[in-house]
Amino acid sequence: MAPMSMSRRGFIKSILAGGMLTAVGSGGATLNRIASDPLSAEKKAAYALIIDTAKCVGCGACVTACNLRNHLPEGQSYVHILSEDAGDSKFLPVQCQHCASPPCAHVCPTNATYVRDDGVVQIDEKLCVGCKYCMVACPYQARIYDEERGVADKCWLCLDYVLDGKEPACVQACVLGARLFGRMDDTTSEVVQLINSGRAKPLQPELGTEPAVLRYIIE
Numbered sequence: 001m002a003p004m005s006m007s008r009r010g011f012i013k014s015i016l017a018g019g020m021l022t023a024v025g026s027g028g029a030t031l032n033r034i035a036s037d038p039l040s041a042e043k044k045a046a047y048a049l050i051i052d053t054a055k056c057v058g059c060g061a062c063v064t065a066c067n068l069r070n071h072l073p074e075g076q077s078y079v080h081i082l083s084e085d086a087g088d089s090k091f092l093p094v095q096c097q098h099c100a101s102p103p104c105a106h107v108c109p110t111n112a113t114y115v116r117d118d119g120v121v122q123i124d125e126k127l128c129v130g131c132k133y134c135m136v137a138c139p140y141q142a143r144i145y146d147e148e149r150g151v152a153d154k155c156w157l158c159l160d161y162v163l164d165g166k167e168p169a170c171v172q173a174c175v176l177g178a179r180l181f182g183r184m185d186d187t188t189s190e191v192v193q194l195i196n197s198g199r200a201k202p203l204q205p206e207l208g209t210e211p212a213v214l215r216y217i218i219e
């Protein structure tokens with residue numbers, strides 16, 4: 001799957017000034033909100049997925065792995081790649097950030113979207129009515145609509161793999177090591193050290209979503 005294209009100026013502006021992703025005001029039924037203190041996301045998340053954009057070449061292996069792992073229709077994936085279109089190419093893979101304060105959950109009229117105790121944002125398919133409010137509310141455009149099931153679906157962190165001690169499919173597929181995954185309670189892990197060093201940061205914290213699992217190294 002080819003990366004989505006945008007201008008170089010727009011790409012850089014999106015990283016530095018938050019121009020790529022547009023926040024949508026929350027409304028409707030809400031889940032119990034998590035306090036918006038700066039550390040709440042890190043306290044909440046049991047896992048961390050770090051994407052190093054300096055190592056990402058936009059090959060799309062993560063996109064394909066996600067498609068195959070989740071048996072999605074051709075051309076669909078829970079991961080999409082933004083890219084600049086001139087000069088030295090840079091790529092920004094985007095997917096569900098597993099926010100501590102997720103707009104998708106705040107607008108869900110049936111509470112189908114919820115945050116697990118480990119910080120992973122999940123969907124109860126039995127409660128989802130396919131209204132697509134969550135798709136509009138997500139500032140990361142991380143949702144896709146499954147016509148067959150009538151569900152607005154997204155990355156679920158390959159939670160069955162993770163609970164079995166394995167890595168998500170997208171991480172396993174990234175042969176260049178642009179994706180790193182680990183537990184937040186393992187202080188010796190590379191992901192914890194990168195977060196503590198300040199190099200791995202949430203994408204666009206000004207949106208107030210408090211990404212809890214995803215971090216990015218953008219250099």
